[in-house]
Structures are given as C-alpha cells and as structure tokens.
Amino acid sequence: MTKTKLFALMGASTLGLMMTANAVYAQQSGYLSFLIDNGPQSVAVAEAWVAAYTEKNPDVTIDIEVRPGGGEGDNIVKTRLATGAMADVFFYNSGSLFQALNPAQNLLPLTGEAFQANVQDSFKSVVSAGGEVYGAPFAPAMGGGIFYNKPIYEELGLEIPKTWDEFMANNEKIKAAGKTAVIQTYGETWTSQVIVLADFFNVLAEDPQFAEQFTANEAKFATTPAALRSFEKLQEVHDADLFNADFGAATYPDGLRMVAMGEGAHYPMLTFGIGAIAETVPDHIQDVGFFALPGDSADKNGLTTWMPDSIYVAKTTASPDLAKDFVSFVASPEGCDIRNEAVGATGPYMIAGCELPADVPPAVSDMLPYFQEGGQNAPALEFLSPVKGPALEQITVEVGSGIRPAAEGAALYDEDVRKQAQQLGLAGW
Known part of the structure; x- marks a missing residue:
C-alpha cells in the first residue's frame, strides 16, 4: 500500500556479490516513511520503486512524503533531523551538503551492506564521513550545462558552441529571430545557481588548484579571475536581455516545458531534468539536446559533473532492517531498470550491473x-570542497536579475562560505 502526501513542516522557515534484476529478497513486513523532493521525476520514480517493492513485500506499507526543493527543502531536512522527526528513509544531496547534515549523529551507517560492493568508490567517497558510508545512489551521474531546443537550432542554422563568445553569438541570433534565447526560472531560486556552478570545469581548466586553495581559505571567488568569471557570465546573459519575460516567477517545470516545446532556446540546468522532460512532455523529449557550459577556450571545452543525490536512512528509524x-x-540493477521505465535514462549509473537502454x-x-x-569532465566544486554557502541561490537570483553586479555577488558569496567553513x-577560517 502506498500513498503520496504533501509534507508541510509547522514553523519551518521557507526554507562482493553482484545483485541482479532477478535477485531474491527475503520478504519483509512493517512500515516506512519516505521523504523525497517535489521534482516530477523524483515523485515518479519514488512511486514506481515503492509500488514494485510493496508488490514483492505485501506486508510492507511505505508512505511517501514530498518536500520542496532548494533552500526551503534544506531547512525541512535539517529541522527534521535536528528534532528527531525525520522520515525513515529520505533523498538528499551528496557531497558538501551531505557533510552539513552531521551524518555521524543523524544517519544510519550503510558501510557493511552487501549492495555497497556494487557501488562505485567515487560515489561512496561523497557520502562518507569518519570512515563510514551513509548513502546509496538513487540516480545516475549528472552534468551541468545547457539544454537546447534542437528544432530552433536547425531552423536558425546554429552550431553547438564551444566557447562563451560563440554561445552569446547564438543567443543574439535567437533574440533577433524573436525568440527567447535563455530561459531562467527564479520562481524556484535553486535553479538560479546553474550557470555559476556548471562553469566550474572552466574554473579548474584555468586554475587547477582553486578547489584546494578555496577550502584552505587561500582563494576567493571575488579575487580569482577564473572564478569571478562564473558570476560575470550570469550577469552577461541578464544584461543582454535574453531571458523569458516571466523569469522571476517561472518555475523549474516551466523551464523544462519551454525548452522542450521551443518556447525558449536554452535552459541552463543539470541533466537530471531529462527524466522530468520524459515524464511531463514526452512527445518533445527528442527535441532537447545538451552541451556543456562553454568556457573561453574551445580547446578546453568540458563538462562539470555531479555525483547523484543519495538515499539515506535516519538514525531515528524504528525499522532499520x-x-x-x-x-x-x-541501489540494485532492478532498481535501475524501474527508474529507467519510470522516467527514462538520464545518464551513466554508479552501480555495477545497471545498464542504459x-x-x-x-x-x-x-x-x-x-x-x-577521451572526454573531458571535472567534478563540481561541492565534490572537491566541503564548503558551500547556503545563500548562493539568493545571491545568483540578484546577479541574474540585475539587482547586484557580478563582482559584488562574488564577494557576498565569499562572506557566505566563510560562515559555513x-x-x-575547517582550518584557516
């Protein structure tokens, strides 16, 4: 039995052995609560997993609770953990935001579980603390860059840009044709960060020591030209008047629909959005392509990559087994197959035996x-440094809205990360 209910937090601020698809599981009984974010693909795949699991285990009931994304969702997760009211199982970020959850205090270690033998070490490294592994991947690896509308590119004879200048030239041609060049969706503030975060491959290409020096308080966004450039790119797309008219109110689902249906040409986003497009506008999934956020050199073109978010077990669960x-x-090949069926394939999996169709x-x-x-990629900063300031999405809304210039936004973010460090x-802060 499954029911999906919207979770509202009173008083919360707005924020080995290879398992196969034919594995035999010992039948279970009992109750679980399962907290997920409200993204369309998260809801679809969670419901599919729960339906499949409870079909195998008819004496199990799992209730799905849905929270917002972004800062509001972060506040709900942290508040529920701090008050001992967390769901038994929940989705959340890996990397630096995971470290901020105080995992040793709040999460149940999963280090010795048999399924971990099939999880890639690169993923386990971003959900580990104090020698324990606390999570499992519930999605494929991701890239951060630009979704683009293929019919618009074909209509206007545009080439995939390898440099920022080429990208901006494409935008001007799209704008001249009377179309929205760059979609932004600040109605959900977390989406405002993508240009800055997805530019990190280009930061490392120019300054390979930045992540290490940033963590040690020896490098800043405002005073490192390659890092400041990320904020400058966000300001440039705003100042060129390339956005949809409703960018301040539009939401993430709006952005995906717009790029898929040709209401806009580009949408900066992480590739997990592919699943949501397949779920919400499946007739247009073939119309959406993707490229890495361009840098200033075609010879150094590459992709900023994200490890998947993770599924965790709260230490307070009454049903740990x-x-x-x-x-x-x-976290099994069967689970991957169910995900593929529910929301489509969105990238390479971090679990042995999981295949893409x-x-x-x-x-x-x-x-x-x-x-x-032979491909070029590099991890996002949050997987190379534990430091990520919580106010970035508000700062990038301001820069992307023309309220605050890039240099001022970068300096404000440096102050934000100082508090987090x-x-x-951390030493040196």
Whole structure:
C-alpha cells in the first residue's frame, strides 16, 4: 500500500556479490516513511520503486512524503533531523551538503551492506564521513550545462558552441529571430545557481588548484579571475536581455516545458531534468539536446559533473532492517531498470550491473561523450570542497536579475562560505 502526501513542516522557515534484476529478497513486513523532493521525476520514480517493492513485500506499507526543493527543502531536512522527526528513509544531496547534515549523529551507517560492493568508490567517497558510508545512489551521474531546443537550432542554422563568445553569438541570433534565447526560472531560486556552478570545469581548466586553495581559505571567488568569471557570465546573459519575460516567477517545470516545446532556446540546468522532460512532455523529449557550459577556450571545452543525490536512512528509524532492505532494492540493477521505465535514462549509473537502454534521449547521447575515454569532465566544486554557502541561490537570483553586479555577488558569496567553513570547523577560517 502506498500513498503520496504533501509534507508541510509547522514553523519551518521557507526554507562482493553482484545483485541482479532477478535477485531474491527475503520478504519483509512493517512500515516506512519516505521523504523525497517535489521534482516530477523524483515523485515518479519514488512511486514506481515503492509500488514494485510493496508488490514483492505485501506486508510492507511505505508512505511517501514530498518536500520542496532548494533552500526551503534544506531547512525541512535539517529541522527534521535536528528534532528527531525525520522520515525513515529520505533523498538528499551528496557531497558538501551531505557533510552539513552531521551524518555521524543523524544517519544510519550503510558501510557493511552487501549492495555497497556494487557501488562505485567515487560515489561512496561523497557520502562518507569518519570512515563510514551513509548513502546509496538513487540516480545516475549528472552534468551541468545547457539544454537546447534542437528544432530552433536547425531552423536558425546554429552550431553547438564551444566557447562563451560563440554561445552569446547564438543567443543574439535567437533574440533577433524573436525568440527567447535563455530561459531562467527564479520562481524556484535553486535553479538560479546553474550557470555559476556548471562553469566550474572552466574554473579548474584555468586554475587547477582553486578547489584546494578555496577550502584552505587561500582563494576567493571575488579575487580569482577564473572564478569571478562564473558570476560575470550570469550577469552577461541578464544584461543582454535574453531571458523569458516571466523569469522571476517561472518555475523549474516551466523551464523544462519551454525548452522542450521551443518556447525558449536554452535552459541552463543539470541533466537530471531529462527524466522530468520524459515524464511531463514526452512527445518533445527528442527535441532537447545538451552541451556543456562553454568556457573561453574551445580547446578546453568540458563538462562539470555531479555525483547523484543519495538515499539515506535516519538514525531515528524504528525499522532499520526494513529501511536498509528498501535502500538495497533501490541501489540494485532492478532498481535501475524501474527508474529507467519510470522516467527514462538520464545518464551513466554508479552501480555495477545497471545498464542504459539503447534508445536513450538525445540529451543523454550528447552528455555521454564527456564521460567516455577521451572526454573531458571535472567534478563540481561541492565534490572537491566541503564548503558551500547556503545563500548562493539568493545571491545568483540578484546577479541574474540585475539587482547586484557580478563582482559584488562574488564577494557576498565569499562572506557566505566563510560562515559555513567556520561552522564546519575547517582550518584557516
């Protein structure tokens, strides 16, 4: 039995052995609560997993709770953990935001679970603390860059840009044709960060030591030209008047619909959006392509990559064995197949035995070469440094709205990360 309910938090601020698809699981019984974000693909795949698991285990009931994304969702997760009211199992970020959850205090270790033998070490490294592994991947790896509308590119005879100048030249041609060149969706503030975050491959290409020096408080966004350039790119697309008229109110689902249906040509986003496009506007999934956020040199063109978000078990769960069994089901080839069926293939999996179907959408095909031998990719900053300031999405809304210039936004973010680094007790801050 499954029901999906909207979770509202009173008083919260607005924020080994290879498992196969034929694995036999010991039948379970009991109750779990399962907290997820409200993205269309998260809801669709969570419901599919729960339906499949409870079909195998008819004496199990799993209730799905849905929270907002972005800063509001972060506040709900942290508040529920701090008050001992967290759901038994929940989705959340890996990397730097995971570290801020105080995992040793709040999460159940999953280090010794059999399914971990099939999880890539590169993923386990971003959900580990104090020698314990706390999470499992519930999605494929991702890239950050630009979704683009293929029919618009074909209509206007545009080439995939390898440099920022080429990208901006394409935007001017699109604007001259009377079309929206760059979609922004600040109605959900987390989406405003993508240009800055997805530019990190280009930061490392120019300054390979930036992440290490940033963590040690020896480099800043405002005073490192390559890092400041990320904020400048966001300001440039605003100042060129390239956005949809409703960019301040439009939401993430609006942005995906617009780029898929040709209401706009470009949408800066992470590739997990491919699943949401397949779920919400499936007739247009073939119309969406993807390319990495361009830098200033065609010779250094590459992709900023994100490890998947993770599924965790709260230490307060009353059903730890059942919770771990459900996580092992999610992190199995069968779980991957269910995800593929529910929301389509969106990128390379981090679990051995998980395969992509032959007929992946164009945006997935466009992304895969960056991960293959000879391709160029680099992790996002949040996987190389534990420091990520919580106010970035508000700062990028201001820069992207013309309220605050890029240099001022970068300096404000440097101050924001200083507070976070001090909370984490990092040396040098």
